[in-house]
Amino acid sequence: MTLTLLGTGNVQGSPVYGCLCNACERARCEPKYRRRLCSAMLQVAGHTLLIDANRSDLCERFAANSISAILLTHYHMDHVQSLFQLRWSKVAPIPVYQPNDDKGCDDLFKHPGILAFQPANEMGREFCLPSLPDLRITALALNHSKPCNGYLFNYSNATLAYLTDTCELPKATWQALHKASPQYIAIDCSFAPGTVDHNHNNLTQVLAMAKAMPKSHWLLTHIGHDLDAYLMQHTPSLPDNITIARDEMTLTLAENQDPEAAISKLDENVT
Secondary structure (H helix, E strand, C coil): CCEEECCECCCCCCCCCCCCCHHHHHHHHHHHHHHECCCCEEEEEEEEEECCCCCHHHHHHCCCCCCCCCCCCCCCHHHCCCHHCCCCCCCCCCECCCCCCCCCCCCHCCCCCCECCCCCCCCEEEEECCEEEEEEEEEEEECCCCCEEEEEEEECCCCEECCCCCCCCCCCHHHHHHHHHHEEEECCCCCCCCCCCCCCHHHHHHHHHHCCCCCEEEECECCCHHHHHHHHHHCCCCCCCEEEECCCCCEECCCCCCHHHHHHCCCCCCC
8 A cells, every 4th residue: 555645735835926935945946845735646456546636737647547536635626626627537437535515616516527426424434445345444524614534544454544634633533543543644734833723733733643642653744835944944853753744755554564664755865
């Protein structure tokens, strides 16, 4: 089971248009520091699953009929915008798993094209894709302004949680995480310490969560340029179980493996 982070930025991305902060200037000069909108790809047993669909080049990157399913976290436009083009493709129907949001993006529901929207996932209840019965998926509730799903994946005793967009975590989700004890948790970390937001975490909040679950390795994603600028200035010493994610970073999961060995970075000098 391999997770690829297709994008690790928040809604602004990085560099932010017109911003002259150190992080944005660095991202303009060095492409490895740029951040696309947050989304991911999960590859399991020859199948490709997308977690959200927002890349402008999605239809060029993925060959026709190569996408087995799409798992949506929520219906904010920065997480679903590619669906508006993808729906008119000349390919077999693609199952789309979704949160319980009747409004969603209503034009997608009215004109779904090849998008085969599935009934809303029941929180905390495990489900499987018909084409991939050995991959067990559990939808987890998140704290956001729209109904929002995190996802817990289990395949061959390798476990991964993907949790964005959220500010901290509901009690039931915490309980599910403690019970599952995922090897890896990709977590929303949009802001620098001191920034208070009701929809996204800051670094202080994520550090507290990682401390509460020290056996899991935490990948920080959905990162804003302000957090990158903070990290450039303060270079904090982060715990060993935390990694600042970068676009195109991959994570190959296997049972009982070393966390750092599983993470592949495009440039090992990136900090």
